[in-house]
Amino acid sequence: MNSTVKIGNIIIGRGYPVAVQSMTNTDTADYESTKTQLLALQSAGCDIARLAVTSMKEVEVCKKLVLSTTMPLVADIQFDYRLAVACADAGFAKIRFNPGNIGDESKVKKVVDACKANGIPIRVGVNSGSLDKDISAKYGFGADALAESVKKHVGLLEKFGFYDIVVSAKSSDVGTTVDTYRKLKSLGYVLHLGVTESGYSQAGIIKSAIGIGSLLVDGIGDTIRVSLTGDPLNEVYAAKNILKALGLEKNYCEIVSCPTCSRCKYDLEKIVAELTDYTENIKKPLKIAAMGCVVNGPGEARDADFGFAGGDNGTAVIFEKGKVVKRVDADEILPEIKRRIDEY
């Protein structure tokens, strides 16, 4: 059992930062559009990207793609073990296969041998949609079935002397996903978290945030992939927000802002929207508190670097580390806070 694995230039697992993954949805055979999407993903904060590879023709394109970016690439293989072998030889940094459809032991052995020869890890990517029949007959399709399927296929790799393993077992049901990974924790292998087919837009983001976040909050999970129908850049933005929400990504400007209520006598939302834009490129830890009234600030904002809270008659207070340092008119809040950001 290896508690860390190396995927190209990135190490994931115990003691290492949680890595963000996504997947291209361009045609893998189309070098230019796939390269463009890979670079966009990397620049949005994606650490590792996966590509579906479905033909030997695509493997040839991938030989160039793996050289087109410094981001490690992972080949996603369904059905055909020969593609997995070819991808291991083509420069991919990891192979993901679905044990439910890769075929018998002799085929898995060939993939293992190719990955060993190339020094790259394998992700055993179990999916509730393609469980072995013997497992679903015995355990159904829930968390027990997913966990047993993982154990069976990890056991097979171990039998072949292969321990450089990442494990995933995704369900489109959030509760099942959480239960499954809690069961998998005891395996000790590196865990790749995700809710599969979580869907579209806000509903999908919330499904992924709960599934992934409920595990990360207990220290379960080493790398995450948010699955969203549509542009994969949205997956990376959501994944980064999940890491920020849990303090796993600290090098950014956090704006803690209250929902406002009748007590708030100025346009807090507008100020927060402007500050969100203004601070978007800050890459070190900064915490700003934006409070509608004195009920929440400065007390609630004790650990903010600085912040503001509205008062009566169009006034506001500016505070630093929980202490009021200045009184200003509400329309002076934004320039005052921007000035402090610039100084910072």
Place this chain on the structure above:
Amino acid sequence: MNSTVKIGNIIIGRGYPVAVQSMTNTDTADYESTKTQLLALQSAGCDIARLAVTSMKEVEVCKKLVLSTTMPLVADIQFDYRLAVACADAGFAKIRFNPGNIGDESKVKKVVDACKANGIPIRVGVNSGSLDKDISAKYGFGADALAESVKKHVGLLEKFGFYDIVVSAKSSDVGTTVDTYRKLKSLGYVLHLGVTESGYSQAGIIKSAIGIGSLLVDGIGDTIRVSLTGDPLNEVYAAKNILKALGLEKNYCEIVSCPTCSRCKYDLEKIVAELTDYTENIKKPLKIAAMGCVVNGPGEARDADFGFAGGDNGTAVIFEKGKVVKRVDADEILPEIKRRIDEY
């Protein structure tokens, strides 16, 4: 200890559905705009709404507001116990006060007496920004401090023979929120969940989704409030999506859709976007699977009522309960699925 409480016409607690709460951010003294916002919240799916009440003049307006909607209203009181007493007499269905700033025992006793006389519950709404000094001196500002503060103030209400209690203890830190409510579970009282000042836009939605969802997934929590800077309708939409993600709200059309990858040869996102709009008003359980290719469907979509998956050469399959029932061209998917929705 009461494991359920009645808030107007809604019962929350053990065995009852998780209720969605939000809070107005209009000026409570402005009857028309507050009434308009309350009706909008109710129509978006809000079960219970809270209003900040800060003056006796506002209490007078609230006497009319509580009659303007069938949705139970909660008075949010900071600092002044006399407002809490007046609100209990004014027709509010619950009083929330912040024990950190309501004052000494004799004042709390007066609020308790007024709530008893009116047969309404109290929410003890502890907030990390306004902890008692003796508690923060001993426990700091983390989960232990929040939980101890709740216990102290619940104990005070119990001393006055009052058990009709809802408890909350919110932090703007997701991990602290989760730890705190896990500690509070053993109290047995009805729990109101939320991450306070969770912020703005997607970052705030994700913070709230993880904080609230991590607890609900373990059956902790009876009512939820998503806090977002801006229009409170967004809080209700996000709260509903949290409940849907966890299967706690079933009367809607769930669309399980894959993120697409190179294997997907048609415009799945466009179809999913159209289906999302088309099914938005369905109020009974329906599950539709939208899959890019046969890797995920129909296997992954075994429990969907019906769905579709792309195939080669611009074709697709339509399936029902995991069985392929029809082959169509990709551009016939949408009319075919809409027809099935209409029949359903």
